[in-house]
Amino acid sequence: MEESKIISGCKVVIIGGSAGSLNALMQILPELPELKGFAIVIVVHRKSTDDQTLEELIALKSSVSVKPVEDKVPLLPGFVYVAPSNYHLLFEKNETLSLDISEKINYSRPSIDVSFESAAEIYGESLVGILLSGSNTDGTYGLKTIQAAGGTIVVQNPLAADMPFMPHNAILNTQPDFVLDNNEILKFISTINT
Amino acid sequence: MIEDIELETLINEVYEYYGFDFGSYSRASLKRRVNRVMHLDGFTHFHEFLSRVRYDPEYYKRMVDEITVNVTEMFRDPSFYAVVRNEILPLLGTKPFIRLWHAGCSTGEEVYSMAIMLKEAGLLHKSLIYATDINSTVLETAKKGIFPLRMMKEYSENYRDAGGQEDFSNYYIANYGIAKFNEELAEKMVFSQHNLVSDTSFNEFDMILCRNVLIYFDNDLQKRVINLFDESLAVLGFLALGTKETIKYSVTPNKYKQLDKEKIWRKVK
C-alpha cells in the first residue's frame, strides 16, 4: 500500500461482503474513530432471520452510531448503515437510500453489485468501495462500476479473508487501488478525509 | 446505464402519449428497470427504444409490465402474518361484514394468504377482499390462483411460522409444476386495475394492505397514497405496510397507533 495516499472528498464508503465477512467487519468497525464527513454503508449477504443482529453487534461494539435502514432514510455523514436482508439497497440523487424487492442478483438480495453500481452512479469520485471475504462472485462487477465512475476500490487481501474466493475473483478481474489486510483497511478508513 | 436525461425524456413521453405518470417513482429503481427491459428486448440505442414505446401501444404495455417490480410471496414475513392472525382477525371478526383491500397485489400470493387465514378464522364467508394493481398481466395470474409448485415448500414453512396448523397442501392441487389454489378461496376476491398515482378512493375498508409498493415511490407520492388510504379506511381499521415502510412522515401522529413491532397501524380517530 502506498502509505501516503490519503483519500479526501469522500462522502460514502461502501463495504460488501459475504461468508466470513463478519469477522473482518468486527475487527474493523469497533476500532474506527469518528467518521469525518462520510458515511459507511454495509451490504452483506445474510439470513433474513438474523436481520437485527449485525446492527446490534456493531452498535454494541463500536463508537460510531448505526442508523437503521428504512426506505428513503437520508444518508448522513458520520453514521453506519446496514442493508436490510431481502431487499436491494439503492442510492437516490437527493442522498437518501431506497429499497427494492426485485429479483435476486447473483443469488443474492441484497446484491453487492446492485448497491455498488447504484452508489457509483450517485457518488462517482467521492465513493470508496471495499470488498471483503465471500464465496461467490458478487461485488466484482460493482467494483468495476465504482472505478469507472472515478471512485476508489479496495479489496481485502485474500490471504486475510476467511473465504478468499470473492476478493480473489475481484483481484483477477479488476485493478484494485489497494489490496489490504484487515488492520490496513482499518487504517485506511481512519485516514479518510483527514 | 441510460442517462438521467434519457430517463426523464421517457417519463415525459409516456405521460404525454399514454397519460401514465412515472414522475414520482423512485429514480434509482426505475432506471435499473428501464435498463433491464431495454437489454431484455435487445435495444442498443435509447432512441430506438423510445420510439417503439411511443408508437407501439402493445410494446408500451409490455414495458410497464416489465418495469413494475412484481416479486411477491405467500406469507412473506411470517411474524407479520402471525400478528394479523392472532391480533387483528379476532377484532375484525366482531363485525358483521369485513372489507379488505390489497393495493399493489401483484400476482396475488398475499391475497390467497389472507384468504387462508380468514377461512381458518371462520371469517371468509363474511369478508370481501378487493385486490388491485396497475399491471393487468399480474392481475390475470392472480385471478387464476396458480402459483409455481416449486415455491410450495417455502410457502408451507412460512405458513407454519405464521401460526398455520393445517396441512398446507390441502389448499391446492399440484399438477405439472403448478399449484392451483382451491377456488373456494377466491370466491370472496374482487380483482381490478387501480392506479395509486391517479385513481381515487372507491370504498371504505376495515383493513388495507399495501406492502412493498411505496418503496417504489418518492416521498411526495408516498404521502399522497397514504392520504388515499386514510380516506379509504374506517375508524378503528388497520393499515399494513412492508417491513421497511412507514406512515411516520405522512399522517398526523396521534391519528394512528402502531401494533407491536410490525408495520401495522390502527386508525384510532
Ligand SMILES: C[S@@+](CC[C@H](N)C(=O)[O-])C[C@H]1O[C@@H](n2cnc3c(N)ncnc32)[C@H](O)[C@@H]1O
Ligand atoms: C413488489 S410488488 C408487491 C407485492 C406484494 N404486495 C408483496 O409485498 O409481496 C409491487 C406491486 O406494486 C404495483 N404497482 C406499482 N405501481 C403501482 C401503481 N401506481 N398503482 C398500483 N399498483 C402499482 C406493481 O405492479 C407490483 O405488482
